[in-house]
Amino acid sequence: MINFKCPKNNNRIKSALAVISILLSAVMLCSCNFGLDSILGNKPTESVQTTAESSTEPKHEREVETSYSYDNLSSDKLRELYKKIDEYAEIAADEYFTIDAPLSTKQLEETVEAYKNDHPEVFWLKSDFEYIDNDDSTSLYLCYSVQPDNSDPDRLKKAKEKFNKTVDKIIDGAPKNATDYELELYVNDYLVENCVYDKDAAESEELVGHENDAYGALVDKKAVCEGYSRAFQLLCNRLGVDCISISGSGDGESHAWNNVKLDGEWYEVDVTWNDTDGDTEFPIYDYFNLPSDKFSESHSTSPLYSEISSSEYVNSDYYYNIFAPVCTGTKYYYYSYSCVTVDDIDDSEEVTNAIAQAAKDGEKYLDFVIDESLDFNSTADEIIYNGYLAQWIADANLANWYNPNLNEECYLYRNEEFNVITLILEYI
Template sequence: MDNLKFIKHNNRIKFTLTVVSVLLSAITLCSCNFSLDSILGNKPTEPVQTTTEFATESKPKREVKTSYSYDNLSSDKLKELYMKIDEYAENADTSEFVIDAPLNEMQLIEAIEAYKDDHPEVFWLKSDFEYIDNDDSTSLFLSYSVQPDNSDPDRLKKAKEKFNKMVDKIIDAAPKNATDYELELYVNDYLVENCVYDKETAETEGIAGHENDAYGALVEKKAVCEGYSRAFQLLCNRLGIDCISVSGTADGEPHGWNNVKLDGEWYEVDVTWNDTDGDTEFPVYDYFNLPSDKFSESHYTSPLYSELSLSEYENTDYYFNVFAPKCTGTKYYYYSYSCVTVYDINDSEEITNAIVQAAKDGEKYFDFVIDERLDFNTTADEIIYNGYLAEWIANANLANRYNPTLNEEARVYSSEAVNVITVFLEYY
């Protein structure tokens, strides 16, 4: 006898309902709890301004790979299913389609999640689905957060138009003649400044709308971690940067983030944890472009579907990945790439020059790193309380001919977690 089975992932809550039994197992991907003490640093906070000039028109055209999950599906039959999903999802078609192979729940989820991972722009496709086991074939019914109905046949069309208009606006406002790193930083900053983390949804584990997709993050400006990661991936891809979404846990809670590829190397990025939602006076970049060995101190990347047995899948309460590269890049970690490092507090030329430039640019904050070979607390106390920082700022004022003039008695914040001191630049 055929069994109709319902698979739902309402904010990553999974259950299987057949005509004879019910199985309940929680999969909560986006609780996203974290400590502010471990995530403090600096970024520009300029509002987005729309421009008609395309952000990357002066950059050489190049292909961006957006089919990482498709290419890594565990069988050709799942690739066939992926293409069927593509055909039906475009217009939010809920009608039945058949794959001529018996597929289990894990295989169906692998194909659907692979498609969602490769297509963050298809924001209306949900992870919920229904299927019928026909012994020698499988019938599948997709579900959607937005779909046409009798009361509004253009509902999906209007949602797409609103979404695409917002994406185009953000892309058009990106910096011109920028490097991939600068464009990636722009996307991180845009989301941090314009999207609010939806704590209520994360705590209740119930998705009511678009909190876990790119529409929620970009149009409604409210999302959980999956919404942040989908939006970050989409914008990076549109700006010519290879980027994927990744599932796992962070501080023991189910979570989602991104991997980004720069100069042939992969990096870990967690925009959700970079967003303190105004709980700090200054922006933070602690989770911007880390290698996996450093990132894994707080984050655990889930295994690949292809590495799992069905029993392992059924007994694990979180999402898995179709593709998740080892991130070995170190060059573009924010604090080492964008900030000056102090190796010797008596050698002040480099840091003074950096403060000079920050003042010329009118920056509100200035970050510098204390080299890990120095004792952070001892060195920070020397810099802050024994006059070194005041001297560096005084030298910067001299170099700028006091135009502008910085207050030498600056407020500071020190973060031992990332060996960073943040200086609040105040102007007369």
């Protein structure tokens, strides 16, 4: 069995986020110092405030669909096997069990992965398994990362208790009466702030701990992409947000991420690639709620098990998907939903109000987007070097009656790949 050991591509982050390095003219209303040293540091824990209306009921009290893989298994016999896996995996049974049908390796892998995809809380179940072909039946032996043994018969019980206590604490910290989008954003931000990418595990040929599961991301607080994905799915589901894990490749490497369903439409989310691991003092949301056409520029979703032949399966070295929806949603893409879009630099009211509100809220940064109808680099240069940004900050200070008062020296990041400029807010 192949485990997700994809290396994290921080070079993508560094190339996408270019630091402006030219000092603005002193005749402007504010001057901007630009330098990498002032940008590096801990990321803020606050997320950007959204303009979405809040729900009138706690979303985590609403049931969500968590059986997408089970519902899309290719036969009733595999659904029968799925239920047997549930029975044996729950107690980490150290024994074979038998299904009254001859099943191929492909069918067994499909069913084990289906169960794991629907049950990220069963963190101890591994993708590895053993089986015996009995001609007219199949005996399956599941493998676990945590299993009771003679030296510690309560080992799994204690791990479950620690895991559940951690999950409950995270759920209790979620915003109340929030929209699905706000809850999803909370989960993304929690993982970015509290989990680090496990580079050593990614470079290892073997699983050395919980790097591929939700326990690693939430309890050990270190994981590779599959661990991020499982944890994100689990927390979203617990908060009432439909979410599944997806396998495929990112920049040509084996990778795992998520699909989220909001208002009946699916979106692509890659929390692993949203996590800069401290390379910036602010979070990035480049891969938060993208439609498939934009996401596919860097990611490739694996085919479904039902779409491949037995020979293709035998010659492959990666996982397939049981269910992978086409993500067509665009409304809740972070940079268009939560950020101001500048389509006319001479019409500054909206961006000035956004800067003023961010200052009132004590935010440490503000993202705004250059509309695709404008050339990003020339528009950014115009905003920065011809005094527009200086005027916007001055107008925001005036709107707040200089309480709080934004420093007239500021730092910027420009992200050409996603048409985003990030303003680092400093206060006097």
